[in-house]
Structures are given as C-alpha cells and as structure tokens.
Amino acid sequence: MAVHSTAKKKGSADKRDRILRAAIKVFAKNGFYATRVSEIAKAAGVADGTIYLYFKNKDDVLITIFEDGIQQLLAILREVAASEQPFDERITRIIELQLGLLEDQRDLAEVITVNLRQSSSLLKQYAAPLFMEYIDVIAGLIRDGQKEGAFRKDINSRVVARSLFGALDAILLTWALGEADPPSLRKAASHCASLFLEGLRVR
Amino acid sequence: MAVHSTAKKKGSADKRDRILRAAIKVFAKNGFYATRVSEIAKAAGVADGTIYLYFKNKDDVLITIFEDGIQQLLAILREVAASEQPFDERITRIIELQLGLLEDQRDLAEVITVNLRQSSSLLKQYAAPLFMEYIDVIAGLIRDGQKEGAFRKDINSRVVARSLFGALDAILLTWALGEADPPSLRKAASHCASLFLEGLRVR
DNA sequence: GCCGGCTGAATGGCGGTTCATTCAACAGCC
DNA sequence: GGCTGTTGAATGAACCGCCATTCAGCCGGC
Numbered sequence: 001m002a003v004h005s006t007a008k009k010k011g012s013a014d015k016r017d018r019i020l021r022a023a024i025k026v027f028a029k030n031g032f033y034a035t036r037v038s039e040i041a042k043a044a045g046v047a048d049g050t051i052y053l054y055f056k057n058k059d060d061v062l063i064t065i066f067e068d069g070i071q072q073l074l075a076i077l078r079e080v081a082a083s084e085q086p087f088d089e090r091i092t093r094i095i096e097l098q099l100g101l102l103e104d105q106r107d108l109a110e111v112i113t114v115n116l117r118q119s120s121s122l123l124k125q126y127a128a129p130l131f132m133e134y135i136d137v138i139a140g141l142i143r144d145g146q147k148e149g150a151f152r153k154d155i156n157s158r159v160v161a162r163s164l165f166g167a168l169d170a171i172l173l174t175w176a177l178g179e180a181d182p183p184s185l186r187k188a189a190s191h192c193a194s195l196f197l198e199g200l201r202v203r
Numbered sequence: 204m205a206v207h208s209t210a211k212k213k214g215s216a217d218k219r220d221r222i223l224r225a226a227i228k229v230f231a232k233n234g235f236y237a238t239r240v241s242e243i244a245k246a247a248g249v250a251d252g253t254i255y256l257y258f259k260n261k262d263d264v265l266i267t268i269f270e271d272g273i274q275q276l277l278a279i280l281r282e283v284a285a286s287e288q289p290f291d292e293r294i295t296r297i298i299e300l301q302l303g304l305l306e307d308q309r310d311l312a313e314v315i316t317v318n319l320r321q322s323s324s325l326l327k328q329y330a331a332p333l334f335m336e337y338i339d340v341i342a343g344l345i346r347d348g349q350k351e352g353a354f355r356k357d358i359n360s361r362v363v364a365r366s367l368f369g370a371l372d373a374i375l376l377t378w379a380l381g382e383a384d385p386p387s388l389r390k391a392a393s394h395c396a397s398l399f400l401e402g403l404r405v406r
Numbered sequence: 407g408c409c410g411g412c413t414g415a416a417t418g419g420c421g422g423t424t425c426a427t428t429c430a431a432c433a434g435c436c
Numbered sequence: 437g438g439c440t441g442t443t444g445a446a447t448g449a450a451c452c453g454c455c456a457t458t459c460a461g462c463c464g465g466c
Contacts, residue, residue: 036454037457046412046413049458050412050413058456135377155398159390159394159395160394162377165373166371167373169369169372191359192362194357195366196398199403250447252424253446255423261422
C-alpha cells in the first residue's frame, strides 16, 4: 500500500480535494442551502455517496471549507503582525495580503463572506470563535502600535479591528458579487489602507 | 363600518405586523433557512395558513422585513446627506443615526446584517439594488465633500462608502451577536466616526 | 476470489404550501 | 332588538415534492 505521503484513513486525498474545490464553486454560485449534494458530486465527477466517505454530512463540507480558508488567513495574519516592519507597513501588508490572497479565488471569497452569515446555530458555533480570533490578531497589532506611539491612543483597538475587518469584507463582497476586475481590487486595497492609516495617525 | 382608521383589504393590519415582528424574532434566533413557518406562526399566535393570507411565501416574509428596514435607513440617510450642516457633522450623524436606529432593535439588526448574505439568487436580486442605493447615497455625500474641499480627493468615494458600510456592519454584527451593551455601541460609533473623519481629512 | 473504494438508485422524513371547513361579524329584514 | 343568510378571515391537518443520507452491490487491483 504505501499510500503515497498523505495520511488517509480511506480514499485518495486527491478525491477529497476535488470534492472541496467543487463544493466551493457550487456554494459560491448558489449558496449553501440551495446547493444539492448531488450537484457537488456531479461537479466533482464523483458519486453522491462518495462525499459521505470523506465528510460527515453537507454541513461538514461547508465547515471544512470555511475553517481551511480562515486558518490560511490567520496564519498569514499572525506572521505579518509579528514581523519587525514599521506598523504602517504591517497594516498595509495585512490589507493587501488579505485581499490579494482571495483575488484569484473569487469563489472561496464569496463562500467565506457570504456563507459566514448563514446562521444555522451550528455554523454560528463554528464561525464565532474563528471570527473573534481573527479580530484579536488585528486588535493586538493595533494595540501594540498604540503602545509604541505609532498610532493614536484615543480609539479602542477592537473597534478599529472590527471596522477594518468589516471594510475589507464589504469591499471583497462587492468585488466577489460584481463585475469588478482585479486591478480595481488592488486599487481599492490601497485606498482603504490609506484611509485607515491616516485615521490612525497621531496628531 | 368604522373599522377604526387603518385601511385594510383583508385581515387586520395588526395581524400582518404581529407576523412580521414574530418573524424578525425567530429569524434572528435561528436564521432564515432553519426557521420553520410553523415557528413563525406559533410566535405570532396565528395559524400556519394565516401567514399565506398576508405573504406570498416564506421568502416574501424575509424580503418584506429586509426592504422595510433598509427603506427606513435610506430615508434617514438621504435626509442627513442633503442637510446643510458641515460635512464632518453629516458623516458623524449618519453613523450615529444608523447605529442608534437599530440600538433598540437588536433582532432587526441581526436579520438585516446576517440575512443580507443569504444568497438564494432570489434574495440576491432584492438585496443587491438596495445595497447599491445605500452605497450610492454615502458615496454621493463623500464626493460632494471632496468637491467642496472638505475631504481629501485622492481616495475613491465609493471605496470609502463601502468601507464605512462594512465597518458599521461589522460593529453592528458583533454587537448584535455578542453581549455588548448599548453604551458600548454608542462609544464604538464615535470612535468609528473619528477614525473615518481623520482618515478623510485634507492634509 | 477477496478486499476496499466507489457507486447511484432507493428511502424516509421533513416542512412549505394548500384548501375544505369553521365561525365571528355584519347587513338586511321584520 | 331579534332573527337569519351571507361573507371571508382564520384555521390546521393533510399533502406532496424534494433531497440528504444510506447501503447493497459493483468493479479493479493484488
């Protein structure tokens, strides 16, 4: 057997990926609830039942996509937040990376931003902690900047973090839903960065 | 005769309201898709079938809630945007009004922010235009401010508008989902206003 | 020929919607 | 004012289509 390298209880890891990628595509187009499991299967070139060899159920597929995406984002975020660059630089990089990461993954962007809100209590359970973790990383960076005098101190760091998150989310949403092209996204990112940096400047 | 004052084609307008209010409550708690029509009926103290006397179907209930809420918001927005106050003042007022309006309506806030994203193509159809209208009003105000030299001109007004919307949305979301008390919401509003105003200042 | 991954038709139940029935309110009539 | 016929809002049990999930078989590799 020598099952290549990837650990696996059963089935090829490749098939699992095919399913996930297909699911992202279909969820993005139709939304979670309107998506039939059979559609995911068809898009993945797989039988309906096969999905249940790799995932507990339909919810599990969405949760997996969501967690993977956020974890990816969190990893980058933490790295940048902890870097030794000037604070302004770090904020800018976070914004650019975050929007850039999803730039060639419209579908993933849409699944995350759109389906984050599908609030079956089940998903709320999963989304809330990750969301908080996310906010915490940014808020921590802001707070550090305030402590070191790089940012004004008269604004609550968590409010800034939430605002920044929301702003990026909204930009991403209109980009994902609309016709906007990648260049416009990058331009939006730099405008957004400038807006927040000026807003945070000590005067 | 003399049916009090409210016009009515059929049924009491009061009953329609009861249903809407109940639906807001239940949608907020469980999300649209997880909500059973029978739950709305029970919460409204009404039979299942009665709901179909006032609404075409379940979607129609959500759409009505959503449209009413946004229209309410848009009306206020337009008024403030067109007022003769200084631009800074107008922005601040918009932020405060918007958050304040929903302060004592947690459930409505949650339904709007959370279910805005439920992307059955049907709802996308309804949500997108209203969302755009909303963005347009804010973007218009920013653009006017830029033209008159109140705000810096090197930032795209639509990007600012989207960012502001997203920021408010995120603040509202954490407030609606979390335990935060009203005072904290008002404080968040003023911090957010300050952040954006400084960010927009001409230098 | 045996094992395990895979298949996809069959199933079961779930829940939005319908509609036959009820009955309170009202108008016309005496 | 009482009696009666009519209306249509309200009801809620039943219906029916849909779709997530299952599982009895089917390969294909060893």
